[in-house]
Amino acid sequence: MANFSKSNVPQFSVDVYQNEFLPEGGREVNAIVTVTSTGGTLAGPTAPGSPGSGQGSGAAVVIMVDCSGSMDYPPTKMRNARDATAAAIDTLRDGTAFSVVAGTHVAKDIYPGNGALAVADPGTRAQAKEALRRLSAGGGTAIGTWLRLADRLLNSADAALNGSVIRHGILLTDGRNEHETPEDLRAALDACAGRFTCDARGVGTDWEVKEVTGIASALLGTADIVADPAGLAADFTHMMENAMGKEVADVSLRLWTPVGVEIGFVKQVAPRVEQLTDRRTEAGPRAGDCPTGSWGDESRDYHVCVRVPEAGIGQEMLAARVSLVLPDPSGGTPQTLSQGLVRAVWTDDMVASTSINPQVAHYSGQAELAQAIQQGLDARKSGNLDGATAKLGRAVQLAAASGNEDTAKLLAKVVDVVDEVAGTVRLKAKVAEADEMTLETRSTKTVRVKK
Incomplete structure (x- = not known):
């Protein structure tokens, strides 16, 4: 090594x-x-000037908050988004360069607001949280513009920090990307790929799973659903802790x-x-x-x-x-x-x-599991109930065989399991939208081989 x-x-x-x-x-x-x-x-916050405090290998983070009109329905959603962003700002290490972007059909740098990045310390954190209080909902959704602004801001990080910079984005949306074409979003993702990583979160149930997971996939980040906006602060804190752990x-x-x-x-x-x-x-x-x-x-x-x-x-x-x-x-x-x-x-x-290596066999099954879930849910949405039953039954079988208990629990909210070993299931007549979206969003999560 x-x-x-x-x-x-x-x-x-x-x-x-x-x-x-x-x-x-x-x-x-x-x-x-x-x-x-x-x-x-670099575990946990560090003091300015200490190893990993932004010297040598620094970090730069842009938080993109959906401020479209739908964030006012219910009004608690916008408040939860502000609180979550404040919690994430509190988790920033001293010396980290950061910015907050309000995203609608346009993107606006609301803090520090000068087209550059602030450097985290007690004073800038307080100023950023004050700027958050002025956030309000109104306008459309054009996520590509948010990403392009984040890219420009993160690109300025070299001027704010010495040495190599870990560039990271956190993106929150509650709706579909209706104010730009899919081609516009794809072009933005292509332009940003390799320039920064980005974790994407969908809040509520009115957003498009494939849009959010596509953003995270293109930018090598994580995607997840926060069905209840009250859970945003904990999720944002966890995301920022992970970002601060990158070295x-x-x-x-x-x-x-x-x-x-x-x-x-x-x-x-x-x-x-x-x-x-x-x-x-x-x-x-x-x-x-x-x-x-x-x-x-x-x-x-x-x-x-x-x-x-x-x-x-x-x-x-x-x-x-x-x-x-x-x-x-x-x-x-x-x-x-x-x-x-x-x-x-x-x-x-x-x-x-002819023997198959256990690790190869396990992960071949995990990849098939992710594909079976996605194909099964697509078939269900298109009305192909026989196809959906077959694919989701195979997913239940694979989840049980590999010990992927989290995915098995999510599948059980979408199908009634008759025989998990054989993969025999019945589609549930009524499925909560949040349960179906959670299964689809988390379908690519895998479990490791048991030692």
Whole structure:
């Protein structure tokens, strides 16, 4: 494992889990790559001037609050949003650059209000919370404009902080993105991708799940529902604590493959399913980088699938080299933080070549579970009840088999489970909208392999 030089940044390790044995003529190699970062020192608020207080590797956060007219129905929603934003501001570490954006059919920087970022200290926190009191609901919803303003503000962070900057957004919406086209939002997401991460939250039940999850997915953040606005403050505090725990930004998963090896796919499979194959950018001969965003003390799992050339019994080869790399801010050679190897060995031992690695089997099931839920709910909405029953039944079966209890509980609010082992279910005649949206929003959350 390669060590990262700065003491206040975590060290990375890579572990590869696979069955490297292939039968004669076998070409597909699957591996689960577990990436773990440990040893960071940025837990909790720190005093100005102390390690991690914004010096060396600083943080910049923009909070985007929906202020469209629907936030006044009921009036408590806007009040809860203001309180939640205030709680998030209280969670900022001293030295963190930050801004608050009010989002309607236009985006307005309400604090500090000068097109730049404030630096968190007791005085600026108090000023920001005073600005929040003046927030009121009125207007439409054009989320792409909010994201583009956040990007401009976060881009100014280098002037406010010294060294590399972790850029993060928090976005709250309660409605559909009705005042710009889907193409406008997509263009904004494409423009912001790789420039900052963003957690997105839908409050109430009048927003579009695929819009909110699409924002989080494109910007490598988390998505969730807060059905009851009273829960916003706790959720915002938790999100900001996670953001403050990030210690190194712009880490990429680099996959190098020998001549003749084709990449099937690369996807994150824990803590949630996230397809990364189409985000790959070239990084030299036969190598490509997939973005992973910012890291603190945490562990994530990735599923790598490659196709190797056919070979004879007894032959072996390096199928892929997986590395964690960090770009050089000055444009030099990226730093390799750690790496692991994926192998292929051809054997005539049928037992060896046909056994499936437990990690690969588990996460293949978790990815299928997420897909089955999404397809089942789409079928239900379109009136295809037989298709919905089949897909959601399969989801119940997969959730039970993998021990994904949280997802199993959410499924039980949408279907009556007759036999979880067989996947036999009946669709419920009446389903609360919040329950269906919660299941859809959290469908990509996975559980790890039980040790």
